[in-house]
Amino acid sequence: MADPVRITFLGGLGDIGRNCAAIECRGELLLLDCGVLFADENMPGADFVLPDLEYLHDRADRIVGCVCTHGHEDHIGALAHVLGRFSFPVYASPFTLGLIRHRLEEHGVVNRTTLVPIGDHDRVGIGSFDCEFIPVTHSVPSGLISVIRTPQGVILHSSDFKLDLNPVDGRRTDLARIGAIAHDEGVRLLLCDSTNSEIPGSSRSETEVGEVLRRVFTDHPDQRLVVAAFSSHVHRVQQVVDAAVGSGRKVATLGMSMKRNFALARELGLLRLPDRAFMDVSEADRYPPGQVCVVSTGSQGEPRSALALAATGDSRWIDIGSADVVVLSSSAIPGNEARVARMINNLVSRGADVIHSDRMEVHTTGHGKQDELRTLHTVADPAYFVPVHGEARHLIAHAELAIKMGMPSDRVVTARDGEQVELSDRGLINRGKVTSGAYFYVNGKFIESNPELFGDRSILGNQGVVTVVVVVDRAKGRLVNRPRFISRGWVGDGNARDLERAGADEVAAAVQDYLAGGEGDGLERLVRRAAGQFVNHNTGRRPMIVPVVVEL
Template structure:
């Protein structure tokens, strides 16, 4: 009997983000990606959400490496936190490793790992795992499908992918190699991207977006073009640069990540434009509007992003006005719609023309839709299948698609974060929850798992806080002064004084009644209840009540 292989999903199954899986066999652990999830409105104050790294800390001396399939934050962004606690080599394409290197240098963690470059069709032994890396098309350069040899057969991980027959860089997903592997070795288990599993048809080619962008440039010959895109989407940036140079414009970058990734891609030969066409953003005001194109970050309206600051007139580098056409070359990520809409309104107030994906097809997805998923399933012909990378509904839809293609239902295994799938001589089975499945939130310099923190922040942000200070005589057990109300964010200044005085009287009556009964315990509860009832009755609001008891 061959040794069993376990795959533990530490993130990415139930959310679009924090992708991370641990493949275990023979006492060794191989990681597939280590990404972050960007917090939604239910997580106020959190910067990022991490995979369940506690599971890895318990296996720190067994980790033989991490394969980073491509350079998006939801696949590489958690590495700085993982490498604060652990040390292991990281494998990826030169572009992916360049993005990782920047993040590690910022955090002073470069000495915690060895970055090992891998290229298309490279075969590398990582611990006990024989791996082959296959080119795949996505919305970032140099993505890789991983074919991982184990004692239980080959595991094929699709990475994020689409089947673009006319990619900007000519680098297509190598279906021929996947077909050869399926024919010669066989794919025991397929782990496949589920993001667009609910959507019929196929994704538009990236080069089609280039045609639309050239049309936008032609339609605005005398206006400055500001094009916002993801800084890692070098194929999109290439097409913006081509359209700009083709119309006689200079190109400048706005936003630190765009500047860095632009330079890295040029250094690696992934982004091609002549030196004379590149200018510093500090110099754009020296050129007529029709001779400049600015490529910017901030297409999602992120707070403090380069374009969001420019939209409110707070940019250090450019002043958006009536001579500008702003192109949002992306679609709003679910949850970002309100921020993007607010940014568009701010841009229009500054008299700019705004072009977005709701008007023109200035964006296309980097993830394959149903026809592309069917093609990959057909070519790979896996014995077993686990949908990955997606919300719960995406995973379920992908499982249904595989069954409709003829895969037996007992060979389609659905899993969620924290669960472990085991590959053995008997087949593939979900062994259930083996980790907590908890979210780990980056709060400044801290990493915390207490979700109750966000309930408190929501109350503070939406309802405010009322501190009630009560001063008692320790010996005589009586009030020494009228309780003091101090509030922030509860009511406006014109109402606060009268309400705070009246509230202090209500609390004083409740405290004196409690003390008169001979009770000395539970005073904080009495203060909180009396203040809370007063506040709710008089204002209809429910701020956080913080009793402060001082005994003298």
Template sequence: MSTADGIRSRRSRRARPCGASPVVRVSRDGAKPKSKSKAKSKKADASEKAPKVRDSQGTPVSVTFLGGLGEIGRNCACIEVEGKILLLDCGLMFPDLDMLGIDLVLPDFTYLRENADRIIGCIATHGHEDHTGGLSFLLRELEFPIYGSALTLGLARNRIEEAGLLDRTEFIPVVDGERRMIGPFDVEFIPVTHSVPHGIATAFHTPQGVILHTGDFKLDLTPVDGRLTDLARIGAIASTEGIRLLLSDSTNAEEHGHAASETSVGAVLYDLFHRYEGRRIITTCFASHIHRVQQIADAAISFDRVIATMGMSMKKNVRMAREMGLLNIPESRLMDIADVGDLPPEKVCVISTGSQGEPMSALALMAANENRWLTLSGTDVVIMSSHPIPGNETDVSKVIDGLVRAGAEVVHSGISDVHASGHAKAEDLKMFLSITRPEHFIPVHGEYRHLVAHAKLARTMGVAASKIIVCTDGDQVTLDDTGLRPTAQVPSGYLYVDGIIGDVGSGVLRDRRVLAEEGVVVVIVGVDIEHGTTMIGPEIITRGWVHAPEAEELLDQCADQVREAIAELFRNGRSDIENVQRVVRRAAGRFVNEKTKRRPMIVPVVMEA
């Protein structure tokens, strides 16, 4: 256990299975759960409520973190009360550069499989893939309802439908300020502002007091849709019941100051459309960033342009958001991408997918001159209204370079304020801590350095160091009458997704790295086990180690070494195919390493002649 300024820290010990903590069932003193009809409004007068007196022998509550702590993505946690489990998000993560051939990374679902009969649902805090993208994989094995705002459920539904799981999945919409019972969980849904509309924080009113999970949030005083983070309701809970445990977004904890308002991007976009009046403008952003799409559309309409969407997810999300009334673009201003080629460039605005440099996205294909709808010209302007997710920087840079090579002028977040983060920065987080005044605190959602930075902010705002725990994936903590403490470790490794293959395992990745970095040497030999002689070969075939036409002598020497090793094995007595394979691998590997200081993959192919 390491410490940072006296803050307790749990470093994950991966893949050591452990059961859930024992659950003690006790009386709630006859208190009746509130019905839906009596659910409190988010604007309820907190002064009319007496502060809640917590049962001195309350049922313990456990929180288990399966992803999102120590990384950007894979956000997944579960809260446990009275033997039941409620999931908080189930997201995916984009692969790192060394994860060769991997499309997605998911949380380890082992703990959920082992406790499948106790899972009663999942709360999706918002619609981003790093919080909902894993649901379509988990739902292939387990069945449970999903709770979330209408837009969040709509975005999650798209992937679940693609997986063919729509018929077996129940979607239960919730609204701002709603408070409902989900099994033994008394849950209140509180609106928060984020880069995707209709994000929610969740307040769990438990026997151990209120546990507040912020989800991803920012404190934007001028959001595009006017929907503010409900600090009034959060403050009311803090001043009456108190916040026993706060789990808060840490993504921007290292960044000083306040997060910029989303509307500030709208002004920048307007100026860019004015500057490039007379030229075709192609924009890109996250397909789920409905507010950004709205501001791009507003700027385009201001300069009398039509709007065409490009990319399947962008088309789907724009259509869904318009149907829900979350996106205001007149029908007369929308045009199919196939028809924009007939219009003057100054009349066109394209909103495309590909802001993260995804190789097969519409923008990446455009950069490679392989887009079936658009071919870039020397007068085109591309506005990348986003910022690379950690791990995607190289892909984004390649796309920008390709766009410039094709003749386009590219405006991106590195040279213009065309993006505003959806996460609270340090001063916002300090303000939030001053409002919530939590007894216990766990920073969530971020790389390990972000979690530690957030923990330090909590210290400066008066949270005792002994009541702050910096957790990582796999940690389970329990809140009971004595306080908050670590209680267990659960499996928390990476689940790699490779196309339709699914989980390929870490061994496959290790082999791919060796093949990519060192190459492969295949040794083919035929032996007569009964008489102890080599009948065929050894023949050496290599790829990625040395160039065969220029290294015949080296390959001949390797074959001689292998032949001698096999002969020595036979001289020492009768053997079998497995022993010959071992000797071939060892002899070839030793020779290759001695001669070239390389360690390619050695593949012995031993046949009995």
């Protein structure tokens, strides 16, 4: 019997983010991606969420490496934090490694790893795993499909992908190589991107967006163009640059990540721009608006991003006004819609003309839709299939698509974060949860695992806080002085003073009764209950009540 292979999903199956899987065989563990999930409105104060790290703690000495399929944060963003705890080599394309290296240097952990560059069609041994890497088209350069040869046969991981027949860089998804592997060796297990599994048809080519962008530049010859896109989307940035240079404009970058990634892509030959057409953003005001194009970060309206600051007049580099056309060359990530809408309103209020995907087709997805998924399934012809990379509805829709294509339902296995599938001579099974799948939240310099923290923050942010200070003399059984009510964010200053006095009197009466009864414990609970009842009865609000009891 051949050794079984186990795959444990530490993130990415239930969320669009924190993609990470642990592939294990013969006592070795290979990580496939190591990304973050961006915090949403239910995680106030958190920076982002890491994969479930619990599973790796007892297996740290078994990790032979991590393959990073492409340079998006939801696939590489957790590496700096994970390498702070564990040490292993990282394998990725040169562009992806460039993005990773910067993050590791920022966190001071670059010495915890060896960065190993891999190219299209390279075949590399990582521990006892035999890995081959196939070019794939996505919304970031140098994405790679992973072919992992194991005692149980070939595991094919699609990475994030689309089938763009006319990509900006001419680098297509190599379906021919996948077909050859399927014919010669067979694909035992397919792990495939599910992001757009609910959407019929095929995705638009990236080059079609370039045509729309050129029209925008042509239609606004006398206005400054500010185009916001993801800084890693080099193909989109290239098309913006081409449209700008073609209309006689100079190009400047705005935002630290755009500046950094722009330089990295030029250095690697992935972004073409003549030196004469490039300028620093500090020089932009020296030229007429019709001769300037600014490529910016902040398409998602992130509060401190370059474009969001410009929208509120807080940018040190550009002032947005009626001479500007702002293009949001992206779509809002789910959960960011309100933030993006607020930024658009701010930009329009400053006089800018804002073009977004609801007005013109200035964006296309980087993920294959149903027709593209069908094509990959047909070419790979896998014996077993696990949908990955998506929310629950995406995973289920992808599983149903595979079954409708004729794949036996017992060969389509769905999983969630924390669950483990096992591939053995008997087939593929879901072994259920082997780790919690817990969220690990990055809060500044700390990593937290208790979600109750955000419940407290939500109460503080929405209802405010009331602190009640009580000083008692236990020996004499009396209050030393009147309790103090101190509130923030509970009610406005005009109402707070009278309410605080009345609340102090009510708490004092409750404490006196308590002490007169001779009870020994529970004074802190009594103060919290008395103050809470007063606050809710008189204001209809439920702030956080913090009792402070000092006993003399």
